[in-house]
Amino acid sequence: SQTIHQWPATLVQPVGSPLSLECTVEGTSNPNLYWYRQAAGRGLQLLFYSVGIGQISSEVPQNLSASRPQDRQFILSSKKLLLSDSGFYLCAWSVPGQEKETQYFGPGTRLLVL
Amino acid sequence: GQNIDQPTEMTATEGAIVQINCTYQTSGFNGLFWYQQHAGEAPTFLSYNVLDGLEEKGRFSSFLSRSKGYSYLLLKELQMKDSASYLCAVRVSSNDYKLSFGAGTTVTVRA
Numbered sequence: 001s002q003t004i005h006q007w008p009a010t011l012v013q014p015v016g017s018p019l020s021l022e023c024t025v026e027g028t029s030n031p032n033l034y035w036y037r038q039a040a041g042r043g044l045q046l047l048f049y050s051v052g053i054g055q056i057s058s059e060v061p062q063n064l065s066a067s068r069p070q071d072r073q074f075i076l077s078s079k080k081l082l083l084s085d086s087g088f089y090l091c092a093w094s095v096p097g098q099e100k101e102t103q104y105f106g107p108g109t110r111l112l113v114l
Numbered sequence: 115g116q117n118i119d120q121p122t123e124m125t126a127t128e129g130a131i132v133q134i135n136c137t138y139q140t141s142g143f144n145g146l147f148w149y150q151q152h153a154g155e156a157p158t159f160l161s162y163n164v165l166d167g168l169e170e171k172g173r174f175s176s177f178l179s180r181s182k183g184y185s186y187l188l189l190k191e192l193q194m195k196d197s198a199s200y201l202c203a204v205r206v207s208s209n210d211y212k213l214s215f216g217a218g219t220t221v222t223v224r225a
Binding site: 032041042043044045046049051059090094096099100101102103104105106107108110 | 118145147154155156157158159162164201203205210211212213214215216217218
């Protein structure tokens, strides 16, 4: 069966510090991968998605970036965090080509920027 | 942009039925998803509709009317564990895999 891991689970970082969040998927090959952010009381906002190694599409302009160095690894980064980067970061995966192509979410990383 | 609207909050009694509405105005439509999200946790998949009509899955059912841009999630025989946020999401294009999410409806089940 497929599983998705994210770490760390919780992170408190000062403004201006760098960020690296990691997501890995097990039990599937060539998944589509996604990064979302959920601010308190708000809906999920798609930040990046990837259909393959090194292929990243950005949905919103921001100071975040994403990379996919391996097939089942997706990394979210920032060089300098802003207060507005606080939120719940969720990684998701889906199997491309299926009719439903349901997205399945990882446990998330709660980021607080102070 | 894509508009997906849901009520912010709903309250119901244990054992009752609750209907969560979702209306959407999007540039395209290629399927609608419902997810359940307990506080502090990740969303989990509940249902998928791409054709008009009702999909039933145990205590949960989801309905879609594409001509009206409307869906609802029906929760029957409510249990305390159903207290959660319910997210409506639309796949706008058949050419990519992106979902546009509503802000979610927080359902509180009271004893």
